[in-house]
Amino acid sequence: MGILNLSLTAKYFGVSLEKDVWLLAISVVLFLDMAFWGPINETFRSKFIFLRSEIGEIKALQKTKSLLFFTFIISVILVCVVSIYPQLLAKIIAPTYSGIRYDRLIRMISIASPILLITQLSAIGTSILNAYESFFIPEITGFITAVLNLILLIFLAPYIGIYSLVISYYVGAIILLILLIIQIEKLNIPIFVGYNDVKFKDFKVFFLFALPFFFPYFFGQISGILEKTLASTIGVGSVSGLDYSRKFTDILTGVLTSVLVTMLVPVLSLNYVEKKAKEFVLNFMQIFQLGMLFLSFVIALFTSTSLSFVRIFFDKGMISENMLQEISRLTVFYSWSTLAVFIYLIFGMALLSSNKSKKYAFWGVMAQITSISMNFIFINSIGIYIFPISLLVSHFIMGTIMSLNFPYKSKVLAKVFFKYILILILTTLFVFIINKFLNIQINSFLNIASNSMLILVIIMLFVVLFNLEEKKIIFIYFKKIVQKCQNF
Numbered sequence: 001m002g003i004l005n006l007s008l009t010a011k012y013f014g015v016s017l018e019k020d021v022w023l024l025a026i027s028v029v030l031f032l033d034m035a036f037w038g039p040i041n042e043t044f045r046s047k048f049i050f051l052r053s054e055i056g057e058i059k060a061l062q063k064t065k066s067l068l069f070f071t072f073i074i075s076v077i078l079v080c081v082v083s084i085y086p087q088l089l090a091k092i093i094a095p096t097y098s099g100i101r102y103d104r105l106i107r108m109i110s111i112a113s114p115i116l117l118i119t120q121l122s123a124i125g126t127s128i129l130n131a132y133e134s135f136f137i138p139e140i141t142g143f144i145t146a147v148l149n150l151i152l153l154i155f156l157a158p159y160i161g162i163y164s165l166v167i168s169y170y171v172g173a174i175i176l177l178i179l180l181i182i183q184i185e186k187l188n189i190p191i192f193v194g195y196n197d198v199k200f201k202d203f204k205v206f207f208l209f210a211l212p213f214f215f216p217y218f219f220g221q222i223s224g225i226l227e228k229t230l231a232s233t234i235g236v237g238s239v240s241g242l243d244y245s246r247k248f249t250d251i252l253t254g255v256l257t258s259v260l261v262t263m264l265v266p267v268l269s270l271n272y273v274e275k276k277a278k279e280f281v282l283n284f285m286q287i288f289q290l291g292m293l294f295l296s297f298v299i300a301l302f303t304s305t306s307l308s309f310v311r312i313f314f315d316k317g318m319i320s321e322n323m324l325q326e327i328s329r330l331t332v333f334y335s336w337s338t339l340a341v342f343i344y345l346i347f348g349m350a351l352l353s354s355n356k357s358k359k360y361a362f363w364g365v366m367a368q369i370t371s372i373s374m375n376f377i378f379i380n381s382i383g384i385y386i387f388p389i390s391l392l393v394s395h396f397i398m399g400t401i402m403s404l405n406f407p408y409k410s411k412v413l414a415k416v417f418f419k420y421i422l423i424l425i426l427t428t429l430f431v432f433i434i435n436k437f438l439n440i441q442i443n444s445f446l447n448i449a450s451n452s453m454l455i456l457v458i459i460m461l462f463v464v465l466f467n468l469e470e471k472k473i474i475f476i477y478f479k480k481i482v483q484k485c486q487n488f
Contacts, residue, residue, distance in 0.1 A: 025111075063202040084112070215364070300451075430458055
């Protein structure tokens, strides 16, 4: 749904000033949200599980109510400040804008400011449900709102232009929040009653636990803002072009992050609290191996067929051929950056779940500082391509360092780490060579389909050759297919 939404956005708005303004406005609003609340959102599940095991569910929920109350109050204040003084953020996000571009950006920031409050309340609601092992409803409601966004965009874009994106975003966000509240009530989680006893010191419990993460989140948001600021200096449409090129991988990274934060962290935290070292390593390895195989497929596919994806989703007559080619090249770079981000995230989640949050926070800061430094140093010589390169280099280095701080020593982990990276590189290399050797010019859809089948075959061969655990799953499904064919 996210990719289809992006395709329609390219159809209606292409790479234009209106699209740039919307991206800059929503980015700076979400920047504030993540800078203030991102660390608490990421660490809440782990801290809540620790509190529930230490002081009981009733007291843990009471502290959560204080968190929700003060989060709401502070977010309302932030929204008011941004609405009244949007020019403060406009000067930061787009220092070269003036005249009509500046006026449009200020107006859009004011309109988008309440998104901060709605997004944060939804994040807290999702975290609460995850802590009670409710994963399906938060994710499926997100899917439903994505479908709704798509429908609204189709009907509204021809009439109100870029403001159709604003309305669809608001409607989707509000419906998501309502559905989350309904699910919390359905599970009888008493989080909306008893606010006569909220205490700031209970809010501080979550704040202090998340405190080390404010530094990497702050630098992370600064990095994102600087990326768009530097891109806006390249020329009109550069921000939009960069956004299109990284959307495929942003959606992929969002899926991986959702799995890691909503499912892996609660499970690993519980294993650590109960001192179950073997279960901790086993649960971590299962997600790590599955994620690496998934990335092997995705990275190989985008490396070999990025232009086909770009033509299918973005070649709607609003984007030039040169820009399509550039988006395609950037997409390849960003697809490789997902490997670095995944390694960084999954080992960071392992440190977070084992109460080593300070180490995770420190290396997170170093990743962002490295990325920011590379962007400033190489923007003039490398140009727009420095953004995916800096993301890849910084997160891969810091993710590898964090892997050395894994809570439980395991020789198997190191072997698996290098084995799966080797499989990813070999799979991508083989597919790239085969495509270069054959050099067959075919329809974009057929190109993606044929390469997908080729990549799956190569990965399955490597699974058997390297005797991976996934071999058992492949054999089971292969037998089922054979039996169905025989019965047929």
